[in-house]
Amino acid sequence: MDIIAEIPKEEYIKKCTSACAGCSSSLNLRYVTKAAGPDTVLVVPACCTSVIQGIYPNTAMNIPVYNIAFAAAAACASGMSNAFRQAGKKTNVIVYAGDGGTLDIGIQSMSGAFERGTDFLYICYDNEAYGNTGMQRSGATPLGARTTTTPTGKTDAKKDIDAIIAAHDPPYMATACSAYPQDIFKKVEKALTFRGPTFIHILAPCPPGWRYPTEKTIEMGKLAVKSGMWVLYEREYGKLTISAPSKAAMKKPIPLEEYLTPQGRFKGIERKNVEILKQRITKNLQRLAAEEAAP
Amino acid sequence: MRKIATGNKAVAEAVKQAHPAVVAAYPITPQTEIVETMADYVTSGQLASRYIQVESEHSAMAACIGASITGVRTFTATSSHGLLYMHEMTNWAAGARLPIVMANVNRSIGPGWNIWAEHTDALQERDTGWLQVYVATVQEAYDATLMAFVIAEHNDVLLPVMVNLDGFSLSHIMQPLDTVEPGDFIPPLHLPHAIDPKYPTSYGGLTGPNDHFRFRWDIERSMRDSVKVIEATQKEFANRFGRSYGFTEDYLCEDADVVLVSMGTFGKEAEVAIDILRKEGIKAGSMRIRWFRPFPKLALAGKEVVVVDRDYSFGSGGILAHEIMAQTKKDVCSVIAGIGGQEVTYDDLAGFVRERRMGTEFWFGVTGNV
Numbered sequence: 001m002d003i004i005a006e007i008p009k010e011e012y013i014k015k016c017t018s019a020c021a022g023c024s025s026s027l028n029l030r031y032v033t034k035a036a037g038p039d040t041v042l043v044v045p046a047c048c049t050s051v052i053q054g055i056y057p058n059t060a061m062n063i064p065v066y067n068i069a070f071a072a073a074a075a076c077a078s079g080m081s082n083a084f085r086q087a088g089k090k091t092n093v094i095v096y097a098g099d100g101g102t103l104d105i106g107i108q109s110m111s112g113a114f115e116r117g118t119d120f121l122y123i124c125y126d127n128e129a130y131g132n133t134g135m136q137r138s139g140a141t142p143l144g145a146r147t148t149t150t151p152t153g154k155t156d157a158k159k160d161i162d163a164i165i166a167a168h169d170p171p172y173m174a175t176a177c178s179a180y181p182q183d184i185f186k187k188v189e190k191a192l193t194f195r196g197p198t199f200i201h202i203l204a205p206c207p208p209g210w211r212y213p214t215e216k217t218i219e220m221g222k223l224a225v226k227s228g229m230w231v232l233y234e235r236e237y238g239k240l241t242i243s244a245p246s247k248a249a250m251k252k253p254i255p256l257e258e259y260l261t262p263q264g265r266f267k268g269i270e271r272k273n274v275e276i277l278k279q280r281i282t283k284n285l286q287r288l289a290a291e292e293a294a295p
Numbered sequence: 296m297r298k299i300a301t302g303n304k305a306v307a308e309a310v311k312q313a314h315p316a317v318v319a320a321y322p323i324t325p326q327t328e329i330v331e332t333m334a335d336y337v338t339s340g341q342l343a344s345r346y347i348q349v350e351s352e353h354s355a356m357a358a359c360i361g362a363s364i365t366g367v368r369t370f371t372a373t374s375s376h377g378l379l380y381m382h383e384m385t386n387w388a389a390g391a392r393l394p395i396v397m398a399n400v401n402r403s404i405g406p407g408w409n410i411w412a413e414h415t416d417a418l419q420e421r422d423t424g425w426l427q428v429y430v431a432t433v434q435e436a437y438d439a440t441l442m443a444f445v446i447a448e449h450n451d452v453l454l455p456v457m458v459n460l461d462g463f464s465l466s467h468i469m470q471p472l473d474t475v476e477p478g479d480f481i482p483p484l485h486l487p488h489a490i491d492p493k494y495p496t497s498y499g500g501l502t503g504p505n506d507h508f509r510f511r512w513d514i515e516r517s518m519r520d521s522v523k524v525i526e527a528t529q530k531e532f533a534n535r536f537g538r539s540y541g542f543t544e545d546y547l548c549e550d551a552d553v554v555l556v557s558m559g560t561f562g563k564e565a566e567v568a569i570d571i572l573r574k575e576g577i578k579a580g581s582m583r584i585r586w587f588r589p590f591p592k593l594a595l596a597g598k599e600v601v602v603v604d605r606d607y608s609f610g611s612g613g614i615l616a617h618e619i620m621a622q623t624k625k626d627v628c629s630v631i632a633g634i635g636g637q638e639v640t641y642d643d644l645a646g647f648v649r650e651r652r653m654g655t656e657f658w659f660g661v662t663g664n665v
Binding site: 051054059061063064067068074078079082085087111115 | 345347348354363367369383384492495502506
């Protein structure tokens with residue numbers, strides 16, 4: 001059966017949010033919440049979603065949202081999950097955090113929550129910079145990308161948070177991208193069937209931050225996957241499966257330039273940085289293919 | 296039941312009897328005995344709680360917040376740097392109106408590393424919206440912890456409560472402890488704003504200036520309302536268990552010409568000092584401030600006041616002295632003593648009263664009156 005037909009019609013994020021035009025994160029949130037259903041609490045640290053949900057006394061969300069300080073999402077969720085389980089409740093506890101709140105300021109509390117086996121789903125939606133504060137560099141910003149604090153392009157590579165999460169050996173972890181909402185739906189649904197900490201890292205193209213026209217949000221996500229710059233996979237009890245869209249892309253990735261050129265943030269990127277990015281893509285694809293093939 | 300216990304054990308015993316659903320804590324000297332004892336209670340099945348062994352104090356308070364908003368009882372304990380590290384989250388806990396109870400074992404702040412008693416750690420939290428009580432004996436540490444849950448969870452309060460006990464000079468000393476059966480003294484917690492997915496609500500999202508301002512006033516209104524809740528709780532405790540507590544503990548203050556004001560264990564030493572002074576014909580009394588937040592109305596009219604601060608606000612003065620001066624509009628003799636665990640005896644305290652000069656500040660062992 002087509003996955004589209006399986007996706008519930010219920011909406012847990014209402015229309016008229018205060019998201020930017022072309023925001024892929026609100027699209028992610030729509031499918032995450034559809035997969036999670038109404039018995040769910042979202043724990044949200046400082047990030048774009050703090051804004052997207054609306055201003056008190058209004059909220060765009062039709063499930064409870066607990067906003068918490070920047071560094072504290074996973075720890076807060078840890079307390080919440082333990083309290084629900086102690087009370088015999090199965091309520092899903094989902095952290096929905098940006099890349100800054102995950103890779104940078106929130107990494108300690110996240111690591112702690114994973115190490116303790118907290119029963120929760122941690123979702124990092126990654127627009128590769130501090131979007132809410134006007135696109136400053138984060139640990140997730142790729143090499144060569146311009147942000148307001150890397151005006152000539154970032155000189156360091158993107159932090160490999162997935163490797164860090166994998167080192168915690170969670171029962172389930174996955175990557176996803178807002179251009180593939182059915183894939184997001186399936187992965188969130190699956191993650192919530194596990195007991196213990198699970199992780200989904202969603203690439204979330206950002207028109208004002210990445211500097212492309214708002215109507216190109218889906219296309220930008222697809223280009224990220226087709227170029228191999230972003231790879232969709234899931235890892236269940238350590239066993240890697242590369243997801244269908246990336247399987248196709250891995251056979252014959254499109255030239256990286258097709259992904260970089262439409263984005264203003266990569267304007268004027270140095271040739272050597274493009275080469276480094278290409279080398280990293282090749283190496284990453286080889287590494288993942290080898291891991292998947294391993295018995 | 297009568298036993299012998301340390302201040303830390305007394306706190307842990309009271310927490311066990313309050314049955315928190317979730318305890319989240321991180322170890323720090325001199326608080327460690329509390330978290331070790333809690334871990335033992337949970338592991339041995341004496342306490343049916345979830346004990347979250349977090350990776351930091353910031354996460355300890357965040358975990359308590361996440362648990363508390365589901366409507367269950369929570370507890371944590373910390374000290375010194377741990378308290379300062381969780382400062383962002385102590386603000387969040389009060390702002391989110393969560394009745395979290397925390398024991399703070401008062402300790403100085405580095406550098407250099409110093410593990411001994413001082414009140415500057417907790418007093419740096421004075422503006423966060425937490426109620427703060429300072430205790431002086433093992434028995435009081437136990438009693439105040441039991442009462443803290445009742446007060447914090449009262450629907451006229453719904454603010455977190457910090458029980459402060461001096462590092463080592465109370466946390467690690469052994470005194471008699473008479474435990475009670477709390478029964479329904481601690482009623483079940485009914486958090487009116489608990490998360491319920493059946494009634495989806497957003498908490499702590501973007502809030503405009505007018506609403507934010509109103510919410511701050513709500514905290515202050517509850518802080519003021521907490522006065523009668525504290526009074527009623529202490530009265531009920533006395534009725535049930537026979538031990539009476541006030542906002543302050545006054546010793547021979549009524550007819551005193553001069554009152555020595557202090558907090559924590561110094562307050563017990565001060566009573567010995569007063570006996571010495573009385574024998575010398577000096578009409579002195581001791582007032583031990585128990586509740587620092589809400590700050591009580593003090594009966595100090597017509598008396599000279601000597602304030603001992605085991606803390607300091609650089610560029611301003613002794614924190615307790617300033618609170619008292621602001622309220623009483625009188626010059627006090629401000630003594631700064633005991634910082635970093637400096638030894639201060641009852642003879643020293645008696646000396647502060649004998650040598651008092653109103654309107655001056657004196658760093659014991661360091662400066663003359665300045």
